[in-house]
Ligand code: 5AD
């Protein structure tokens with residue numbers, strides 16, 4: 103049983119009653135999280151990627167970006183700085199870069215977990231379920247495996263022949279391993295429709311995720327989608343507000359893609375049902391090169407400022423930066 107039916111979802115996605123939708127989303131967030139907002143510090147440690155996703159600036163064929171790989175010691179130093187500055191979750195993110203071996207990732211996770219009282223999230227793409235299981239043993243707590251769309255034909259097209267089924271298998275395997283698992287979609291990919299977004303909302307809800315993210319599509323000039331229309335920002339806000347109504351206890355970030363439209367995009371997201379923000383703590387020398395879409399990481403600040411700015415943003419809305427790890431509150435139905 104969903105908390106809203108497909109007709110109601112479509113009504114709201116079409117802008118049938120924005121005020122009511124956003125008020126309800128804010129209430130449900132408040133009931134479940136009070137004034138607390140969780141902060142996740144993202145270390146984008148490599149922008150090397152062996153894939154060709156048509157929407158993403160890091161795709162392998164893009165020769166116009168500077169590729170970088172942080173060394174293990176550099177990753178540990180950034181994680182330490184983030185933890186010392188109050189971050190309770192460290193997200194390790196990269197393109198699909200297999201030069202980081204299982205052992206190396208395992209060592210990084212172990213060292214971060216032994217030195218700091220933080221949760222570690224892995225956002226490393228399509229590594230095997232066995233590797234993820236090994237990293238879970240090393241102490242990793244969470245993973246992010248985005249679906250980007252739940253339409254298998256669109257998925258196959260935008261990810262150059264890959265299968266949605268395989269990606270879903272990985273999501274389920276990681277849930278069974280014991281990870282908190284996050285996923286999400288991009289709103290406004292070529293070929294999308296309101297009906298598809300209704301299906302995406304129901305599909306993501308069925309997955310009983312611990313985290314779900316959605317942000318508007320932003321065309322990157324060095325991708326096959328350079329001329330595709332930008333995603334609709336209002337539909338994107340409605341989508342996250344509906345995620346909140348359907349998944350009251352799931353962690354939902356105000357994505358940085360929202361800020362590409364409006365410098366107050368993430369604030370607006372937090373007022374409309376989101377309860378997480380994810381500041382980049384990537385070293386300033388590399389940050390601009392993690393250019394997934396235009397506007398991403400355009401502000402070059404150091405780690406301390408990045409976390410302080412995020413905390414100030416939270417306080418400016420009369421919310422409180424959480425001092426907890428912000429672990430998932432939701433319990434999955436055992437199937
Ligand atoms: N526009 C918006 N979001 C994008 N992402 C990747 N490319 C784009 C784009 N062009 C999102 C995807 C990815 C996350 C890191 O950024 O959801 O998983």
Ligand code: SF4
Nearest residue numbers: 151153155158161197
């Ligand atoms: Fe690589 Fe991820 Fe970008 Fe696809 S979305 S090209 S896997 S970084």
